[in-house]
Amino acid sequence: MLYTSTRDSSVRVNSAQAITQGISPDGGLHLPVSIPQISADDIERLAALDYKGRAKAILPLYLTDFSREEIDDCVDGAYVDGKFSSEKIAPVVGLENGVNILELWKGPTCAFKDIALQLLPHLLTVSAKKAAGGKKIVILVATSGDTGKAALEGFRDVPGTKITVFYPNDGVSPMQKLQMTTQEGGNVSVCAINGNFDDAQNGVKAIFTDKGANERLAAHGMMFSSANSINWGRLVPQIVYYISAYCDLLAEGKIKNGDLINIVVPTGNFGNILAACYAREMGLPVNKLICASNKNKVLTDFIETGVYDRRREFFVTSSPSMDILISSNLERLLFLLGGCDDARVKAWMKSLSENGYYDVGDGIKAKINSLFAAGYCDDEGTKALIKNVFESRKYLCDTHTAVAAAVYYKYRAQTCDKTPTVIASTASPYKFCASVLDALSPSARAGLDEFQMLEALKRLTGVPCPPRLEELRGKKVRFTEVCDIGGMEQAVMKAVVD
Numbered sequence: 001m002l003y004t005s006t007r008d009s010s011v012r013v014n015s016a017q018a019i020t021q022g023i024s025p026d027g028g029l030h031l032p033v034s035i036p037q038i039s040a041d042d043i044e045r046l047a048a049l050d051y052k053g054r055a056k057a058i059l060p061l062y063l064t065d066f067s068r069e070e071i072d073d074c075v076d077g078a079y080v081d082g083k084f085s086s087e088k089i090a091p092v093v094g095l096e097n098g099v100n101i102l103e104l105w106k107g108p109t110c111a112f113k114d115i116a117l118q119l120l121p122h123l124l125t126v127s128a129k130k131a132a133g134g135k136k137i138v139i140l141v142a143t144s145g146d147t148g149k150a151a152l153e154g155f156r157d158v159p160g161t162k163i164t165v166f167y168p169n170d171g172v173s174p175m176q177k178l179q180m181t182t183q184e185g186g187n188v189s190v191c192a193i194n195g196n197f198d199d200a201q202n203g204v205k206a207i208f209t210d211k212g213a214n215e216r217l218a219a220h221g222m223m224f225s226s227a228n229s230i231n232w233g234r235l236v237p238q239i240v241y242y243i244s245a246y247c248d249l250l251a252e253g254k255i256k257n258g259d260l261i262n263i264v265v266p267t268g269n270f271g272n273i274l275a276a277c278y279a280r281e282m283g284l285p286v287n288k289l290i291c292a293s294n295k296n297k298v299l300t301d302f303i304e305t306g307v308y309d310r311r312r313e314f315f316v317t318s319s320p321s322m323d324i325l326i327s328s329n330l331e332r333l334l335f336l337l338g339g340c341d342d343a344r345v346k347a348w349m350k351s352l353s354e355n356g357y358y359d360v361g362d363g364i365k366a367k368i369n370s371l372f373a374a375g376y377c378d379d380e381g382t383k384a385l386i387k388n389v390f391e392s393r394k395y396l397c398d399t400h401t402a403v404a405a406a407v408y409y410k411y412r413a414q415t416c417d418k419t420p421t422v423i424a425s426t427a428s429p430y431k432f433c434a435s436v437l438d439a440l441s442p443s444a445r446a447g448l449d450e451f452q453m454l455e456a457l458k459r460l461t462g463v464p465c466p467p468r469l470e471e472l473r474g475k476k477v478r479f480t481e482v483c484d485i486g487g488m489e490q491a492v493m494k495a496v497v498d
């Protein structure tokens, strides 16, 4: 299996090279040259396995330059007993007849990113051995909250790696800040910056491409790499859980092998839903992929019109991990549906950065509409959904999952499509206590701090809180450093080579 680039289709690298590089040198994103297929018989066999067994069977289809033992070790290391609070890793819960929730937040940071970010460090260290002469990998992350913490947990004490995370000092929630500043591990560092998320992101990009910084690292036998969702190594673990969800429905007798399902995904950077699209292209019986957005509905509009237009107001919503106007992984879908036409993808991306929009035209739009449905839900609708679903089904969901569920119910009412459906649930409701409490009982959070809100939500709903979030209260703060934008490179060097 070889990988090419969305902006240069003559590129051919293996998976270890793609994962080590993170992004193609031409600025494009890596994706496999062909898509491996799974048959109904394969699905039958996978259904008899546990999550780790399924991962060990699916990952080799993409990582053909890894040995069996290497993949087994990576999977066993990522999903080792006790790391996830459910032994099923990604359990499927029935909400009502024909509607299922795929709970992707059983990992250490209580968000779906754990499933990929627990595996990525293992894939990356094996890849670096194969493709980078065993250099030590230095991961730099700029985060607005969830990615930073999930990456820290994933890379902590992984031999051969170091990780530095930058976050905007005034731009993350109190719970998110505490999650990062109390991070344990001998190879981690966390630094706040005087600036916003874009400043952090630009600062990190500047360090990645700084010749001096790269040379200093090389002199110490190290190299930079990236842990965000442009790295193919973050997408491939996500394909597994969609296939696994289908297997679970099959094993429970909720569907017959070959039956179609719908998949609904609360979407930001388009990584998670793209993984579902890959599962479909591999042969998983999927009817519609339903792309759910919050008030920042640039994707809803794109799927409806074929015009991607970021020239619009940016809203801060109660589902902050989806507050995004540039969905980077869409580039992979356009390459896939557009017949691998790198010149066209390049032109669209140029138009996006220079003019703020691009138009893919009727042909691609028709293809997108045959695969995807789309919708959006604002904060009022999110609150109403959380309250309704809790009162009618005793199921408590977070704001991101609520956006997806609300979009699904609207879709079903409009289309009368009764296909059995899986809704991806991307975070624990306890990660967004303030908004969830607000939805259930608007007066309940007045005057409460983060941990008091957590207690209040427990009392109100009787739903258990993930211990990892409760435990934060007693954790020692390890990282208090705050630097200016200009001091970021020095902070990295101090943390990794001094």
Ligand SMILES: *Cc1c(COP(=O)(O)O)cnc(C)c1O
Residues within 6 Å of the ligand: 111, 112, 113, 146, 229, 266, 267, 268, 269, 270, 271, 272, 273, 321, 322, 400, 426, 427
């Ligand atoms: C990152 C995130 C998303 C968005 O996922 P993408 O892969 O960027 O589309 C949705 N929900 C939560 C809770 C997240 O952390």
